[in-house]
Amino acid sequence: MANIKVPYLDLKAQYQSIKPEIEAVLARVLESGQFVLGPEVVVFEQDFAAYCGTTECIALNSGTSALHLALLAAGVGPGDEVITVPFTFVASVAAVLYTGARPVLVDIDPRSFTMDPAAVEAAITPRTKAILPVHLYGQPADMDPIIDVARRHRLVVIEDAAQAHGAKYKGRAVGSIGDLACFSFYPGKNLGAYGEGGAVTTNNVEYARTIRMLRDWGQDRKYHHTLRGYNYRMEAFQGAILGVKLRHLDRWTECRRAIVQQYNSQLADCDVRIPAEMPWAHHVYHVYTIRADDRDALQAALTAEGIQSGIHYPVPVHLQPAYSDLGYGAGAFPQSEKAAREVLSLPLYPELSSKSVTEVVNAVKKAIGNRQAVVSR
Numbered sequence: 001m002a003n004i005k006v007p008y009l010d011l012k013a014q015y016q017s018i019k020p021e022i023e024a025v026l027a028r029v030l031e032s033g034q035f036v037l038g039p040e041v042v043v044f045e046q047d048f049a050a051y052c053g054t055t056e057c058i059a060l061n062s063g064t065s066a067l068h069l070a071l072l073a074a075g076v077g078p079g080d081e082v083i084t085v086p087f088t089f090v091a092s093v094a095a096v097l098y099t100g101a102r103p104v105l106v107d108i109d110p111r112s113f114t115m116d117p118a119a120v121e122a123a124i125t126p127r128t129k130a131i132l133p134v135h136l137y138g139q140p141a142d143m144d145p146i147i148d149v150a151r152r153h154r155l156v157v158i159e160d161a162a163q164a165h166g167a168k169y170k171g172r173a174v175g176s177i178g179d180l181a182c183f184s185f186y187p188g189k190n191l192g193a194y195g196e197g198g199a200v201t202t203n204n205v206e207y208a209r210t211i212r213m214l215r216d217w218g219q220d221r222k223y224h225h226t227l228r229g230y231n232y233r234m235e236a237f238q239g240a241i242l243g244v245k246l247r248h249l250d251r252w253t254e255c256r257r258a259i260v261q262q263y264n265s266q267l268a269d270c271d272v273r274i275p276a277e278m279p280w281a282h283h284v285y286h287v288y289t290i291r292a293d294d295r296d297a298l299q300a301a302l303t304a305e306g307i308q309s310g311i312h313y314p315v316p317v318h319l320q321p322a323y324s325d326l327g328y329g330a331g332a333f334p335q336s337e338k339a340a341r342e343v344l345s346l347p348l349y350p351e352l353s354s355k356s357v358t359e360v361v362n363a364v365k366k367a368i369g370n371r372q373a374v375v376s377r
Contacts, residue, residue: 005306006347006356009188013351014252018244025240034236037216041239045199047246048183051166052175054201056208059234060215063162063184066198067095069232070180071130073200073210074156076101080129084160085115086316086328087336088134092160093317093326101129103326105318107333112278113289114141116335120149130156135164135174137312138190138286139278143169143177158182162198165191166253168282175201185242190256190286191249193238255350256285259357263288263346266361271368272298273342287312291342292368299344301367307360310345 015022029040041059049057060066076082078100084092086105096103106119115133131150133141143159150157157178161167165183167174175181185197200211210227213220218229260283264274273291277283289312292298302309316336318328330337346360 003306004308006308006352006360008308008310008345008347009349010351011187011192011349014349017351018248021244022241025244026237029236029240032236036235037233038236038239040236040243041234044239044243044246047243048199049201051173051246051249052181052201053173054176054181054203056200056202056205058200058208058211058215059239060198060200060232061234062196062232063182063186063198064091064095065215065230065232066162066182066184066200067091067132067158067160068098069211069214069230070158070182070200070202070207071095071099071101071132072214073207074130074158074180076129076156079127081125081127082130082132083120083123083128084132085134085136085336086318086333087113087313087339088136088160088317089162089313090317090320090323091162092132092134093323096132102127104128105326105328105333107335108136108339109142110335110339111276112139112142112281113137113275113339114139115146117142117145117149120146121153124149124153124155128153128155130158132158132160133178134160134162135167137275137289138164138167138284139275139281140164140167140169140174140177140283142278142280144280147178156180162186163189163286164284165189166249167284170280171282176203179204180207185238190253190284191242191245194241195235195238197234197238197242199234252350253284256348257283259348259350259352260285260288262354262357263348263361266358267364270361270365272364285348287345288348289343289345290364291339292344293342295342295344298364298367302360302363305363305366307363308347311343312345313343314340316340 080101159178159181162184185193215232218227
């Protein structure tokens, strides 16, 4: 985009607001000479576990690794099935395949964009081992009915909380509701590293012990390999940075929610559908996603006005060529497919100004108005 008036995301603005704190911890890591795991990572693990209301947090090198190791710790492997959704980032499904298990997909609730609890029980077979709901866009899935089904069928529940740092379900912190939960700290996340990062939270000591071994080549002590593990360790720089940013997360979340209120108010009379915060949810708005009948035309019009936007996600996983062997065709999950055609994410980050919000809204209204004028001719 040649002349960007409003960027979709501005990570530089966030860095400038905490630059002295970041520089201090980076210097501390350099002086320590410990660059992989180490005390900075341990302190972050303790702080993030407390933030999520769990006893255990295991820091990893990515959110994908978190999903992979959580599934392995839960005993998921070849011949098993894991129930999840097609309207998500591809890692939710890919991690299941990494274990040798088969992803079984169910559709979403169109209001929340998260797993439809009513669809879960019919998807359970004797091979089902776990349910993997995704807290998409920063909104928790409706966990109580999902957990109820899981308990009746003795299934493990693994939260994909990659976009939901600080979100709450009926007052309970995301990350503490299922048996395990997986977070991503990719730079654009609400709590983002300056590179890749991830974590698993749990209250199960045995799951935590297994994941700690698996992330570090399966070692229970140096050069003693109890399990066939992986190199999924978090770097000390990322642990130190995340430790700083965690202290600001709640304030940033409130900034996001205030910006969302501005969007909601200003878009109330516009012919787009604004996101709904479900009654059970404290939504942290990793993205602010509207729905429009002619999404692609709207995005093109915003681009022409210098407004960046995103699509999360344009193709459901079951229609991706790489996952065609899952056996689902077009029409299998109508709500996911409809959402993929309609969703558009508008600029949202804590430092976004009210003036910029109004610029975005005016551009949306102009584009929708022009489209309606063309249609009415």
